[in-house]
Amino acid sequence: GRRVARNAPKYEHAIRFGLGAIKGVGEAAVEAILKERATNGAFTDVFDFASRMLESGALNRATLEALIQAGAFDSLHPNRAQLISGLDVILGYAQSVVRAKASGQNSLFESAAQEEITIVKPALPAVDDLSTSEKLALERELLGVYLSDHPVRPYARVLAGKTVPIAHAAEREGSTITIGGIITSVQTxxxxxxxSRMAMLTLEDLSGSIRVMVFSNVYEQYREIIQKDRVVLVRGKVQTSEFGNRNGEGSGTVEFRADAIELAPEPSSVDDAPQVYIRVPRCHLDQLRQLRQVLEHHAGEAVVRFEVVVAGARRIVEVPQRITPSPAALERVRQMLPQAQIRLENVPSQAS
Known part of the structure; x- marks a missing residue:
């Protein structure tokens, strides 16, 4: 992540994101922050940061707001909403400190340090923090990427059971498949x-992103769903792009032509989805292949998880196929895996 409070050498084995990559934070401001931190030590809180940087002449309201929204102060103050709401309070305190230091330097009887001690840090507004989705949207806007998390992560189980990962879409060129993810951009x-109106979307999941073409007949049908930051499922065909930008760039790349679009089920509803646990002490590869055919033949909404023992440790592996846990389907599984123990969760009694 991007932080104003710490120096880089401590994090040589971690992924860091430079302050200069934050939209609205200029190179001069970044250099001033690094110089101040190297000269006078780490910043202790947002008030300390604002007063020291305002004194150096390298801070304004827009820069401070961008740093807060991008999460640069999360290690010092995790409630971004409180800092955003308290911008005027923070800057007012910083101005008071700068004035006090200037006054102290001109006095024969008191030092700037003594003057500074008398300035009490004000309380920040009592507000709830931004939601995770709000934080991620700001990170995307200011950094160009989701940094602290990914908005699709809570939907991972939904997508695993219903979609092909975007990173694997190119392997399915010419095929009709379903992909899913968050809409990060919409151009009409x-x-x-x-x-007539058409749209070009950028759809992103945990594996990658792809351009989605939504032609007029499909766009008119699903225009209410097509909105930035929504997580959707898109049914359509993988194809090679015939269109590029005005400079001809982008043609020949893999894209997706949408036929149908729907909102992804909320993650909370997936937690209540029917689940089938199959515990097996051992299983041969040919049995797994046959079992996959059984799952595809009895496709449904129940999540299937295998409980296996590997190197003495129990592991749970979720498979992409979902099943209708009917008596016939479960009996077929038992025939193939006589030693299997089957456990059902959130499955109506008549299904077992």
């Missing part, structure tokens, strides 16, 4: 011929 175009 209006036809000069008939005034």
């Amino acid at each position: 175009r209006v036809s000069k011929k008939n005034g």
